[in-house]
Amino acid sequence: MPDGYEKDPAMTNQYCPLCRRETAQLYFKDRKRDYLHCSHCDLVFVPPAFHFSYAEERAYYDLHENDVGDAGYRRFLSRCAEPLLARLPAASRGLDFGCGPGPALAAMLEARGHSVALYDRHYANHPQVLKEQYDFICATEVLEHLHNPEDELTRLWGCLKPGGVMAIMTKLVISRERFANWHYKNDPTHIIFFSRDTLRWLACHWQAQLEFVADDVIFLTKP
Numbered sequence: 483m484p485d486g487y488e489k490d491p492a493m494t495n496q497y498c499p500l501c502r503r504e505t506a507q508l509y510f511k512d513r514k515r516d517y518l519h520c521s522h523c524d525l526v527f528v529p530p531a532f533h534f535s536y537a538e539e540r541a542y543y544d545l546h547e548n549d550v551g552d553a554g555y556r557r558f559l560s561r562c563a564e565p566l567l568a569r570l571p572a573a574s575r576g577l578d579f580g581c582g583p584g585p586a587l588a589a590m591l592e593a594r595g596h597s598v599a600l601y602d603r604h605y606a607n608h609p610q611v612l613k614e615q616y617d618f619i620c621a622t623e624v625l626e627h628l629h630n631p632e633d634e635l636t637r638l639w640g641c642l643k644p645g646g647v648m649a650i651m652t653k654l655v656i657s658r659e660r661f662a663n664w665h666y667k668n669d670p671t672h673i674i675f676f677s678r679d680t681l682r683w684l685a686c687h688w689q690a691q692l693e694f695v696a697d698d699v700i701f702l703t704k705p
């Protein structure tokens with residue numbers, strides 16, 4: 483994957499890390515970073531030159547990660563967990579991808595009789611769990627952190643059984659005007675931003691069934 487980011491992105495089409503086309507151009511610029519937009523899949527992304535290193539990312543997460551026992555955080559996650567629980571057969575087996583240091587969502591699902599494997603690049607780096615197959619996969623507040631979304635999402639989708647559901651939680655881009663004042667983009671570890679159209683593109687690419695369950699909760703079901 484090329485990380486040669488042209489210094490004058492307004493002039494040249496740039497490489498999109500999701501659809502892999504050279505169809506991205508400058509979308510927005512703030513004091514710290516540039517943001518590009520892909521005209522093919524509608525992804526907004528921060529070029530690699532502005533990404534944190536692995537160590538910088540870890541230091542940031544250690545300061546900001548959520549606590550498994552925090553009631554507000556569990557309420558937040560329940561907006562994804564409850565609709566997911568409503569459609570899971572009893573004793574399903576899932577994967578919490580990007581679970582963080584305190585896997586609150588996994589605890590909530592296990593309390594209802596499902597089993598949940600954990601994967602996190604920083605806190606549960608067990609690559610063998612990504613070689614197995616699951617009835618469901620949760621990716622809550624994780625897509626926006628992916629450095630190589632095409633590779634990482636393809637691998638993740640491959641871990642889902644036919645008929646299985648991938649439950650995603652991420653805040654979506656609405657418009658350039660809203661983006662300018664959007665706090666979500668100011669987190670330095672947030673480097674890619676999906677819109678509804680990006681998710682439609684992904685669903686089409688995967689031939690998946692797409693459901694917008696809430697403003698920031700999306701389910702993709704594998705055929």
Ligand SMILES: [Zn+2]
Nearest residue numbers: 498501520523
């Ligand atoms: Zn694209």
